Amino acid sequence: MRQNLTTDAVERYIEASPELLYDIVSDVTRTPELSPEIVKCTWVKGATGPAVGARFRAINSVGRGRTWPNWPIVITADRGREFAFSRTEPFAGTLEWRYRFIPEGTGTRVVESYTVTKPVTPIGWFFIDTVSRLKDRAGDLRCGMTETLERLAAVAEGEHIS
Structure with a gap:
C-alpha cells in the first residue's frame, strides 16, 4: 500500500x-531531548547556532531501530517567533519542519508542523514500508510531533521555574 x-x-x-x-x-543539539525519532544533532560546516543557511547533521532512528543521517538546512530563524528547517534525503523527498511561537496569556502556543515539498519516491516508500515497517508514516509523524511538544513543555516549564 x-x-x-x-x-x-x-x-x-x-x-x-x-x-x-x-x-x-x-538549539538543534538538544533535539534528542525532544524528538522520539532523533538520536543526535550537531551543527556542521562552521555553523554554531540557528541562522538562515546554517546546516546540521541529524541522526534519525525509527521502525526497526536502524539509524541514518540527514543534513537539514535552517530556512527560518526568527527568535521568539519561528524556527524552520528543510531536510532532503535520497528517495525520501523533502520536508520542511516548522515551529511557530504565538504569545498567549502568560505563556506560548507552539505549533509544530511539516510540509512535504518534494514527495517520497516509490523506492523510498518501499524502504519505509518493508525495511522500516512503518505502515502509517503520517500517523507516526503526528504522534512524534505530539510527543515532541509534550517533552518541550516539560523541559521549558522546568527551566522557566529554575
Whole structure:
C-alpha cells in the first residue's frame, strides 16, 4: 500500500516565553531531548547556532531501530517567533519542519508542523514500508510531533521555574 504525506500540524500551550521555547528548539543539539525519532544533532560546516543557511547533521532512528543521517538546512530563524528547517534525503523527498511561537496569556502556543515539498519516491516508500515497517508514516509523524511538544513543555516549564 502506498502511503501519502502532505502536511500536518500539532499545537500545545506551554507556560513559558516564546524566546525560551525558541532557544530550546533552535538549539538543534538538544533535539534528542525532544524528538522520539532523533538520536543526535550537531551543527556542521562552521555553523554554531540557528541562522538562515546554517546546516546540521541529524541522526534519525525509527521502525526497526536502524539509524541514518540527514543534513537539514535552517530556512527560518526568527527568535521568539519561528524556527524552520528543510531536510532532503535520497528517495525520501523533502520536508520542511516548522515551529511557530504565538504569545498567549502568560505563556506560548507552539505549533509544530511539516510540509512535504518534494514527495517520497516509490523506492523510498518501499524502504519505509518493508525495511522500516512503518505502515502509517503520517500517523507516526503526528504522534512524534505530539510527543515532541509534550517533552518541550516539560523541559521549558522546568527551566522557566529554575
